[in-house]
Amino acid sequence: MITVAIVDDHPIVRAGMKAVLNAAADLRVVAEGASGAEALRLVAAQRPNVLVLDVNLPDTNGIAVTRQLRAQDTATAILILTVHNDSQTIFGLLESGAAGYVLKDDALETLVNAVRAVARGETWLSPGIARQIVERATHAARPAKPAANEAGLTPREIEVLRLLAQGLDNPAIAQRLVLTTRTVQNHVSAIYDKIGVASRAEAILYAMRRGMVELE
Secondary structure, eight states: OEEEEEEOSOHHHHHHHHHHHHTSTTEEEEEEESSHHHHHHHHHHHOOSEEEEESBOSSSBHHHHHHHHHHTTOOOEEEEEESOOOHHHHHHHHHHTOSEEEEGGGHHHHHHHHHHHHHTTOOEEOTTTHHHHHHHHHHHHOOSSOOTTTTOOOHHHHHHHHHHHTTOOHHHHHHHHTOOHHHHHHHHHHHHHHHTOSSHHHHHHHHHHTTOOOOO
16 A cells, blocks of 8 residues: 655635545545645645655745755655746756656646556656656757767666656667566666666656666
8 A cells, every 4th residue: 555645725726636645546635635734734744655745835845845855765656736837947847856756737647647646666757748847958958969978877877767767667678679678677776876866757857867767
């Protein structure tokens, strides 16, 4: 059972998300709140697997709350709800330690899958704009000559990192490259070690900033 806490200052939005999540057999909402302070308190008290957190709160913002929770080394995965789709906001969310983001426009349709993904340790990029965000970030930050090999990545590891940055999970990468999921997991671990990151979100940010993302 995946336990979830919801923090959003709109009661109707919270009620809708709670109903959708509780309708899934493997998900259970254990707490809800309306402010950043309540988010910190609920995570400390309930230790949910996933915190669904609105980026705009009355007392602070979701990015600041995420940074505080990551500084406390909490194991709770943080899924941000946002209406923003610009690359600057997304970079801020990834840098803060969020496991992913869901656009409010499609939150109810994608929320269950997003919660499951971040609970598994994956990064979730809202499907409606994932490719748009990657493209913007890549074009804005692309160097004249991408330094793809600066960390000593092998050609296969670069392939895996590019697919990871496009939002594919390990099974999907394995299928695309005709590898076993275990082999992909080994490549991902090696990539993390070489580029000095600890999460898929950080790896995606690394790839974006170096212009390593290839969009079909």
